[in-house]
Amino acid sequence: MGVEGVEPHYQIVVTRDGSLDNIEVQVEVSEQIFSDEVKSLEKLGKRLQTEIKDLLGISCRIKLVEPKTIQRSEGKAKRVIDNRKI
Amino acid sequence: MKVKQIAIFLENKSGRLADISHTLAANAINIRALSLADTADFGILRLVVSETEKAQQVLKSAGFTVGITEVLAVEVPDKPGALDLVLQVVSKAGLNVEYMYAFTRKSGETGMLLFRFDDQERAIKAFQDAGCKLLSDEEVHAL
Structure with missing residues (x-):
């Protein structure tokens, strides 16, 4: 996904609420996209949400996280954490 | 400014x-x-x-x-109504405050209001025209 300024590091966390699966996409905030205004960062989250919905047809929640907080993997990156108890 | x-x-x-x-x-x-x-x-x-x-x-x-x-720093007297006078200038000029915060520099003497506007240049002009005291970067950092 080509959203300018968004770090390539992301993680998807899947949880289950009743019979519904919820997807949270965690994205690291780089200096290029960081703003001192709350509304700019909220707008970025909404834009990512819309792009994912347009591209994949999936509704998800976007969580902006601090840089380097998503675990780096030396090999295959662990992109999805499935916390559902099925 | x-x-x-x-x-x-x-x-x-x-x-x-x-x-x-x-x-x-x-x-x-x-x-x-x-x-x-x-x-x-x-x-x-x-x-x-x-x-x-x-x-x-x-x-x-x-x-x-x-x-x-960058933000704008306005010095005000530390007394009731000081913030209101400044915000009346902001309101009359039709400026949009993105955020602001304030603190007292010396109790009973002066306070400082820090503003971020959508149009900072227009805000500077409005404050100057209204006679508000804008503090420089040097003045604020030398506090």
């Missing part, structure tokens, strides 16, 4: 604010003014400090996302 401020991205996690204060303390950086904006997931800490560039550098090294932005 603009004052440099640092802004730091914070996740809503216990201890992150203390990590920032510890980094600044360890580098002998003094905080002049502070404001924390919070949402459900994250916060933005805005600081006016004694050494802006040094603060940015040490916080970056500590792993934080840091930006330097």
Whole structure:
């Protein structure tokens, strides 16, 4: 996904609420996209949400996280954490 | 007429604010003014400090996302109605306040209002035309 300024590091966390699966996409905030205004960062989250919905047809929640907080993997990156108890 | 401020991205996690204060303390950086904006997931800490560039550098090294932005500092007397006079100027000029914070410089004497507007240049002109005292970057950092 080509959203300018968004770090390539992301993680998807899947949880289950009743019979519904919820997807949270965690994205690291780089200096290029960081703003001192709350509304700019909220707008970025909404834009990512819309792009994912347009591209994949999936509704998800976007969580902006601090840089380097998503675990780096030396090999295959662990992109999805499935916390559902099925 | 603009004052440099640092802004730091914070996740809503216990201890992150203390990590920032510890980094600044360890580098002998003094905080002049502070404001924390919070949402459900994250916060933005805005600081006016004694050494802006040094603060940015040490916080970056500590792993934080840091930006330097400019705000306007208006000096007001520390008495009832002082904020209202300034906000009447803002309102009459039709300016949009993105955010603001304030603190007392010396109790009973002066206070300082820090503003971020959507149109900073127009705000400077409106304040100057109304006779409001705008503080320079040097004046604020030398407090």
